Amino acid sequence: xxxxxxxxxxxxxxxxxxxxxxxxxxxxxxxxxxxxxxxxxxxxxxxxxxxxxxxxxxxxxxxxxxxxxxxxxxxxxxxxxxxxxxxxxxxxxxxxxxxxxxxxxxxxxxxxxxxxxxxxxxxxxxxxxxxxxxxxxxxxxxxxxxxxxxxxxxxxxxxxxxxxxxxxxxxxxxxxxxxxxxxxxxxxxxxxxxxxxxxxxxxxxxxxxxxxxxxxxxxxxxxxxxxxxxxxxxxxxxxxxxxxxxxxxxxxxxxxxxxxxxxxxxxxxxxxxxxxxxxxxxxxxxxxxxxxxxxxxxxxxxxxxxxxxxxxxxxxxxxxxxxxxxxxxxxxxxxxxxxxxxxxxxxxxxxxxxxxxxxxxxxxxxxxxxxxxxxxxxxxxxxxxxxxxxxxxxxxxxxxxxxxxxxxxxxxxxxxxxxxxxxxxxxxxxxxxxxxxxxxxxxxxxxxxxxxxxxxxxxxx
Amino acid sequence: xxxxxxxxxxxxxxxxxxxxxxxxxxxxxxxxxxxxxxxxxxxxxxxxxxxxxxxxxxxxxxxxxxxxxxxxxxxxxxxxxxxxxxxxxxxxxxxxxxxxxxxxxxxxxxxxxxxxxxxxxxxxxxxxxxxxxxxxxxxxxxxxxxxxxxxxxxxxxxxxxxxxxxxxxxxxxxxxxxxxxxxxxxxxxxxxxxxxxxxxxxxxxxxxxxxxxxxxxxxxxxxxxxxxxxxxxxxxxxxxxxxxxxxxxxxxxxxxxx
Numbered sequence: 275x276x277x278x279x280x281x282x283x284x285x286x287x288x289x290x291x292x293x294x295x296x297x298x299x300x301x302x303x304x305x306x307x308x309x310x311x312x313x314x315x316x317x318x319x320x321x322x323x324x325x326x327x328x329x330x331x332x333x334x335x336x337x338x339x340x341x342x343x344x345x346x347x348x349x350x351x352x353x354x355x356x357x358x359x360x361x362x363x364x365x366x367x368x369x370x371x372x373x374x375x376x377x378x379x380x381x382x383x384x385x386x387x388x389x390x391x392x393x394x395x396x397x398x399x400x401x402x403x404x405x406x407x408x409x410x411x412x413x414x415x416x417x418x419x420x421x422x423x424x425x426x427x428x429x430x431x432x433x434x435x436x437x438x439x440x441x442x443x444x445x446x447x448x449x450x451x452x453x454x455x456x457x458x459x460x461x462x463x464x465x466x467x468x469x470x471x472x473x474x475x476x477x478x479x480x481x482x483x484x485x486x487x488x489x490x491x492x493x494x495x496x497x498x499x500x501x502x503x504x505x506x507x508x509x510x511x512x513x514x515x516x517x518x519x520x521x522x523x524x525x526x527x528x529x530x531x532x533x534x535x536x537x538x539x540x541x542x543x544x545x546x547x548x549x550x551x552x553x554x555x556x557x558x559x560x561x562x563x564x565x566x567x568x569x570x571x572x573x574x575x576x577x578x579x580x581x582x583x584x585x586x587x588x589x590x591x592x593x594x595x596x597x598x599x600x601x602x603x604x605x606x607x608x609x610x611x612x613x614x615x616x617x618x619x620x621x622x623x624x625x626x627x628x629x630x631x632x633x634x635x636x637x638x639x640x641x642x643x644x645x646x647x648x649x650x651x652x653x654x655x656x657x658x659x660x661x662x663x664x665x666x667x668x669x670x671x672x673x674x675x676x677x678x679x680x681x682x683x684x685x686x687x688x689x690x691x692x693x694x695x696x697x698x699x700x701x702x703x704x705x706x707x708x709x710x711x712x713x714x715x716x717x718x719x720x721x722x723x724x725x726x727x728x729x730x731x732x733x734x735x
Numbered sequence: 736x737x738x739x740x741x742x743x744x745x746x747x748x749x750x751x752x753x754x755x756x757x758x759x760x761x762x763x764x765x766x767x768x769x770x771x772x773x774x775x776x777x778x779x780x781x782x783x784x785x786x787x788x789x790x791x792x793x794x795x796x797x798x799x800x801x802x803x804x805x806x807x808x809x810x811x812x813x814x815x816x817x818x819x820x821x822x823x824x825x826x827x828x829x830x831x832x833x834x835x836x837x838x839x840x841x842x843x844x845x846x847x848x849x850x851x852x853x854x855x856x857x858x859x860x861x862x863x864x865x866x867x868x869x870x871x872x873x874x875x876x877x878x879x880x881x882x883x884x885x886x887x888x889x890x891x892x893x894x895x896x897x898x899x900x901x902x903x904x905x906x907x908x909x910x911x912x913x914x915x916x917x918x919x920x921x922x923x924x925x926x927x928x929x930x931x932x933x934x935x936x937x938x939x940x941x942x943x944x945x946x947x948x949x950x951x952x953x954x955x956x957x958x959x960x961x962x963x964x965x966x967x968x969x970x971x972x973x974x975x976x977x978x979x980x981x982x983x984x985x986x987x988x989x990x991x992x993x
Contacts, residue, residue: 322924510830627737
């Protein structure tokens with residue numbers, strides 16, 4: 275039985291700050307994440323075709339690793355984390371993942387030995403638990419999935435992560451149909467159930483191998499909503515609906531830390547500030563530095579409480595200023611340098627607030643994720659922390675209330691469409707039962723009928 | 736915490752979507768577009784509202800009044816869906832409304848088919864797939880729904896589709912267009928293989944590609960590729976082909992935005 279969070283790690287929102295977490299994490303070669311400074315976390319993807327063979331792939335990651343470490347030393351960056359998000363070949367063939375981790379770590383150790391640069395290697399296993407038609411969260415694929423973690427942990431990875439996909443089949447259907455109960459069921463109930471299983475096993479591997487069970491992100495669901503919602507002029511999903519999905523995702527991603535993970539949470543988990551407020555774990559975030567991968571509406575704001583600062587992902591190739599990983603690692607390192615100066619000079623809270631205010635009123639998503647409001651979502655989750663359903667519902671309702679308050683103040687301006695969508699979501703939420711068993715039973719029946727690819731046995735149901 | 740004064744916010748950012756929002760509500764705009772025929776109007780309105788049961792009830796009423804089921808597909812269901820797609824293109828309604836309307840329209844088509852032995856004639860046939868190795872299919876599902884909503888017959892091969900299976904489906908179904916979506920740079924490479932194998936067999940149909948990390952530069956590298964930045968580009972590319980633009984260069988000229 276996992277221990278659920280029922281209280282906040284921070285006594286008040288103003289204590290949330292970048293570079294410092296309640297429970298710092300020592301990892302890799304001399305790093306202490308959340309221990310009073312920020313570090314860049316560089317993420318990359320091999321060029322198309324590089325996965326044709328194991329040897330080609332290893333060579334590609336060796337080039338990437340060397341490029342990053344060399345640039346960090348060239349500009350005098352004191353620390354860096356590298357994140358390798360597995361291409362499917364590396365997770366489906368755990369030995370490949372292990373070999374890549376070993377090759378990367380060997381290079382990082384050489385740089386650490388020669389220059390003393392603090393560094394760590396994160397490997398993010400691909401969630402390969404599916405076949406062509408269905409999610410296959412348990413069974414044979416799960417064994418390979420777990421083996422992939424073991425292999426990288428034994429061969430040099432310091433931080434273990436995944437972007438798990440439990441609940442995505444129901445969520446994908448629901449988000450395209452404004453089905454609030456389905457969004458809540460997919461992320462808050464099914465997603466949480468899968469997280470509890472996955473993260474207990476990953477944390478066991480971390481204990482066994484002396485590595486760090488780092489954390490997850492609701493990329494598969496809340497980021498899908500954010501990307502469909504898009505920019506201010508896009509007409510694909512109300513941004514008010516997207517941020518409700520995000521608020522629910524905090525209740526879901528928190529399950530990793532309840533099952534033994536200690537952070538740093540994954541970069542694309544825009545829910546991470548909420549999680550930091552509850553669990554006190556260090557977090558990675560991405561914003562203006564991840565424009566190489568995608569656009570968002572909170573490029574500065576999301577830096578507010580980060581412990582590692584990431585670029586999300588960039589394909590490895592040449593640019594005028596070097597290879598992409600060199601260019602982006604340098605950008606990240608200069609941002610971290612600025613935050614670290616603010617920490618040393620007692621100006622961190624001022625810088626944090628400037629970052630927040632540059633985006634807070636740009637969009638309802640940034641407004642809710644601003645640390646003062648994120649903290650309120652955290653409180654709503656902790657209030658019923660023992661119950662995955664109720665805490666998800668609380669988060670969603672609190673999110674609606676926060677947006678309404680912002681709109682009433684006149685500072686957060688909404689379109690009529692966003693206002694109407696918000697009213698619908700809130701009415702849907704308020705009509706939901708407080709009985710988790712009834713919610714489960716009603717939605718199991720409904721989605722077994724409506725979503726052909728939904729298989730309850732994936733969740734042990 | 737620090738905060739901005741209300742009057743200072745506009746100097747920091749501009750909410751263009753608020754400033755430019757249309758005056759008319761979606762319901763008012765739809766009302767202006769519905770056909771006036773008293774038997775067709777309720778079908779179109781039920782499609783717009785995404786109410787499957789109401790669509791079927793309205794179709795039944797029209798059939799009872801003497802309308803032919805096969806005619807109702809084009810004259811009522813497609814007309815109703817036309818209202819929806821026009822409102823979406825005009826930025827008045829959002830994607831979930833279109834998806835729900837598309838579901839309602841498909842339920843309506845199934846009902847009409849069940850009431851007749853005649854076979855409806857689609858605008859054209861399109862084969863859709865997600866690249867081999869890639870299981871992210873929400874983009875493909877949107878593309879397929881929008882194509883169907885625009886009157887195309889969609890052969891949906893699903894996700895993680897092996898290259899040879901795509902080729903076999905194209906040979907069998909003889910579509911006017913193939914679509915491919917992918918989230919990852921590592922899987923989109925399969926599109927080039929699909930392109931090469933189609934050309935080997937002498938098949939030269941437009942291959943509309945998009946999604947996630949797919950970009951115009953990549954799609955331009957293979958002969959049949961036409962890049963679609965938005966899912967909503969898929970029916971527009973299909974419409975252009977139906978209207979006679981089958982040359983890949985001409986399609987790229989029209990749809991490549993960068």
